Amino acid sequence: MNSRFPRIASDSTEIHIQGGNQVCDVAKQAAGAVALQEQKILDTEDLLELCIRTEEYCSAFKKFEFFQIVDATDNFSENRNVGCGGFATIYKEPLQGQLPNGLMVAIKRMDVYATVFDFSSEFLLARLQHTNLIRLLGWCIHEKERILVYDFMHKGNLHWHIWETLVHLILDKRNGSLLDWSKRLNIIKGLADGLVYLHKQSMLWIVHRDLKPQNILLDHDMNPKITDFGSARTLSSDVAEERTSSVVGTSGYKAPEYTSRGIYSLKTDVFSFGVMALMIISGRKNTIMEQQGDSVGTLVRDAWQLWNDGRLHELVDPILGGDGFEPAEVMRYAQVALLCAQEDPTDRPTMSDVVALLNFESISLLPDPKQPSDLIKGGAASDKLCTYVSQSSRTIDITITSSAPMSTRVHIIVEPET
Incomplete structure (x- = not known):
């Protein structure tokens, strides 16, 4: 450890979500079921068992029925799609819908390329409750569908x-x-x-x-x-x-x-x-x-x-x-x-x-x-999005470069309004 930085101590169709501020105090042995080695992949039965066991440990973590998820997302409609990435698609449930008490949630649907490990890694959140961490509310496993339900954050990313x-x-x-x-x-x-x-x-x-x-x-x-x-x-x-x-x-x-x-x-x-x-x-x-x-x-x-x-x-x-x-x-x-x-x-x-x-x-x-x-x-210039902000002139200068022909490159300089 670097001596310059000394250690500083630090002080059912209806589902009812409860215990929102409760901290799930789970023993490390139980945490080990989620903290898997990268090489180990659980099969669906093991994953289902993990979901049930996690639900027992954490009262705020609940099972959602698949028909609720389908109704809430209008059968996974593109109109409810608010993002993709990380082997998953995110859907937003409207304020008045099929989920408990009109709660606004984000529904994460893992795609066919996601491993069971991609899904189970997220289960760490079921044990973690902090004001600066997203809250994992529940889960749903139905045939090949693997779905997680989170609080929806209204202001985006x-x-x-x-x-x-x-x-x-x-x-x-x-x-x-x-x-x-x-x-x-x-x-x-x-x-x-x-x-x-x-x-x-x-x-x-x-x-x-x-x-x-x-x-x-x-x-x-x-x-x-x-x-x-x-x-x-x-x-x-x-x-x-x-x-x-x-x-x-x-x-x-x-x-x-x-x-x-x-x-x-x-x-x-x-x-x-x-x-x-x-x-x-x-x-x-x-x-x-x-x-x-x-x-x-x-x-x-x-x-x-x-x-x-x-x-x-x-x-x-x-x-x-x-x-x-x-x-x-x-x-x-x-x-x-x-x-x-x-x-x-x-x-x-x-x-x-x-x-x-x-x-x-x-x-x-x-x-x-x-x-x-x-x-x-003398190294080659990076073929990536580069941004430079001129501090003295308050000019915003954005240059987008790529390996494409010069004719496709864009250079924008915009002076702020006076």
Whole structure:
């Protein structure tokens, strides 16, 4: 463990969902039934037994009948489809429908390519109850159908609020749900609290492995909820490392050691948190320039350079207009994010450390983030979406590049209205 970051202690047709605030206190032996080894795949009978056993342990986790799911989704109508990904399709149940008390829920239907493990990994959520984690309400297994039911988050995901809103503002001048500075800080704090719970307070040492803006949902009050636990794994201790031959996750948010060697630990999530915090502050994406030997991404590198030049306050998303935040506060949050996004996992703080560091009043108490390793000169440019935000002119410059012919490339520069 890195000595610079000392350990910081942390203090039926009708279904009735109850125990919403109850914490499911399940023994570790029971948790082991869900914390499967990657190589082990349960058959349907074993999975059904797991569902029933989990329901016995957690009173808030209930079985839904298949006809209820079919009625609620209008037989899985495209009109109820609100998203796809991760071997599943998500459906939204309307406020007045077939499910209990008109509860608004999201229904996750696993597709034919999903393994039973993809399904059972999500069962970790049945045991976890925290204000910054999505709540898993129940399950349904019917023939080949494997379905999970969650709370529905009305404000959508973080990716939309940070990125899609910006695109709408650029292209058609519509007013989006702009995240002001206080909301952004609240999201960063909420994510940190949720990860502390996963890594330490749940006593299961859970590593999410796929933290990204699309997997952060927002409730009515814009509080963040970590979701999509299909890739989550439990560890034997809070300092354990495991290796996998099947690396999951999204480029730009995956830790370097996980991307290159398949090694994951709690510090894997810490890296992803650091990148997301920088993205929330800046409104920028993090592009990995693979051909140039990049392991942390353009956003992390640019943020480190601003920190080194004493200009870290310039990282703030210009769409905020320069109001509503203190430069010292920006520098503290951004510097903590840089500490989290360091290449070597031993240089990263734990999430308990992060919460403590965010509460420091002076950045002079913070360690210095190490400089990212040099890029390979002359490497090919990355064929990915790149974003650059000019801080001085308040010009939003988006360049979309690909391996397609030059005629298909787009370059948009839009000056803000005066």
